[in-house]
Amino acid sequence: DHEVLEYLHNSSSKPRWKNSTHTVKPGDNLSAIFKRAGLGDKQMMSLVHGNPESKRLASLKPGHKIDFAIDLDNQLQSLTYHSNKLDSFSFTKEEKGYSYSQASRTPDIQLAQRQATISHSLYGAGMEADMDDGLIMELANIFGWDIDFAVDIRKGDQFKVVYEERFIDGEKIGNGDIVAAEFINQGETFRALRYINSVGDKGYYTPSGHSMRKAFLRAPLDFRRISDNFNPRRLHPVFKTVRPHRGTDYAANRGTPVWASGAGKVVASGYSKANGNYVFIQHGNNVQTK
Numbered sequence: 001d002h003e004v005l006e007y008l009h010n011s012s013s014k015p016r017w018k019n020s021t022h023t024v025k026p027g028d029n030l031s032a033i034f035k036r037a038g039l040g041d042k043q044m045m046s047l048v049h050g051n052p053e054s055k056r057l058a059s060l061k062p063g064h065k066i067d068f069a070i071d072l073d074n075q076l077q078s079l080t081y082h083s084n085k086l087d088s089f090s091f092t093k094e095e096k097g098y099s100y101s102q103a104s105r106t107p108d109i110q111l112a113q114r115q116a117t118i119s120h121s122l123y124g125a126g127m128e129a130d131m132d133d134g135l136i137m138e139l140a141n142i143f144g145w146d147i148d149f150a151v152d153i154r155k156g157d158q159f160k161v162v163y164e165e166r167f168i169d170g171e172k173i174g175n176g177d178i179v180a181a182e183f184i185n186q187g188e189t190f191r192a193l194r195y196i197n198s199v200g201d202k203g204y205y206t207p208s209g210h211s212m213r214k215a216f217l218r219a220p221l222d223f224r225r226i227s228d229n230f231n232p233r234r235l236h237p238v239f240k241t242v243r244p245h246r247g248t249d250y251a252a253n254r255g256t257p258v259w260a261s262g263a264g265k266v267v268a269s270g271y272s273k274a275n276g277n278y279v280f281i282q283h284g285n286n287v288q289t290k
Contacts, residue, residue: 017071024064030057037068043076050097056089057081085173107166107173115160122149125159135163135175142192142204143183148218158184177202216262216289261289 022036034044048054067080080090086105091098116129126136139161140149147153164176183190192204192212204212264283271277281289 017069017077020068020070022066022068024060024062024066026062028060028062030060033060033066037066038070038074039068039076047076047079047091047098050093051091051100053089053100054091054098085168085171105168107168109176110165110167111162111179112165113160113162116158118153118157118159119155122153122157122159131161132175135161135178138178139181139183142178142181142212143190144217144219145212145214146190146218147183147185150219152185152218154186157186178204216283217259220259220261264289 020037022033024033030044030048031041034040048057061083064084065082067078067082068076069078071077076093078090078092080088082088086107087103089100089102091100114126114129114131114135116125118125122140123136126139131139139159143149159182161178161181163178166173166176177194178192179194181192191207193207194202195205196202206212258279260281262283264281266279267282267288268280269278275290278290283289
C-alpha cells in the first residue's frame with residue numbers, strides 16, 4: 001500500500017508528458033509543425049509509417065489545430081488533428097506503430113429568434129436584425145418557391161425566423177437549421193416549419209402539411225444579384241427602342257450558377273444578339289422557361 005501511495009504521489013506531481021497545440025499556417029507542412037512542437041523528422045516519419053491513415057495529414061488546412069502529447073523522453077505519444085471545433089482524428093502510440101481513431105462532438109443547441117420589417121431589401125433587413133449571410137440566404141431559399149426576393153419585395157414586408165444556434169463549452173460556433181419562419185409579402189402571409197423524417201431527410205412544410213417546394217422556383221439566381229426588374233417601357237439596350245421587357249435581368253460574375261426553374265429538358269441553347277447567351281428549357285404541360 002505504501003508503494004502504491006508513493007507511486008500515485010509521484011505520478012500526480014510529475015507530468016508524464018507535455019502537451020502543446022499548434023495552428024496550421026499558410027504554407028505549412030507537417031515537418032515544419034513537428035519542429036515547432038520540438039520534434040524532428042525521425043519522429044514525424046515514425047508516425048507517417050506507423051499507420052496508413054497518416055496520409056490524412058498530407059492535406060493541412062490553415063487555421064486547423066494540431067495537439068501534441070510528448071513524453072519526457074521527447075517521444076510522440078499522441079497527435080490529434082482538429083479540422084473544426086466538432087470533428088477530430090487522433091493517432092496514439094502503441095507497441096508497434098500508432099492506432100487511429102476519430103471523434104465528433106455533439107454541440108449544444110439553443111433556439112434563437114429574429115424578426116424585422118423591410119425598408120429597402122431582405123438582405124439589409126436581415127443584417128440589421130443581426131442575421132449572418134448564411135441564415136438570410138436559407139430564409140430566402142425556404143420561401144423561394146413562393147416569393148421572388150429580387151422583384152416581389154416591398155417596403156413594410158415583415159419576417160420572423162426561429163433557428164438553432166450551436167454551442168461548444170458555452171461558446172457559439174455557428175448557426176444550425178431554421179426551425180420555423182414566417183414571411184409577410186405584400187400583405188400575404190407565408191409560414192414554414194422544418195420536418196425531419198425517420199431517415200433524417202429534412203424538408204420545410206406549411207402548417208397544413210404541404211411542401212414548400214413547388215413545381216417552379218420564382219427566381220433563377222441569388223436575389224442579391226438583381227439589376228433590372230420587369231419594365232413594360234424599358235429602352236432596349238441594343239436596339240435603342242422602347243420595348244416591353246418580359247423578363248428579369250440579373251448582374252452576376254462570370255461562373256455564377258444559374259438554376260433551372262424546375263425539372264425539364266434543354267431544347268435550345270446558344271447566342272443571339274437580342275438574348276445574348278441563352279438556354280430554353282421545356283417542362284411538362286407545354287411550359288417553357290428561357
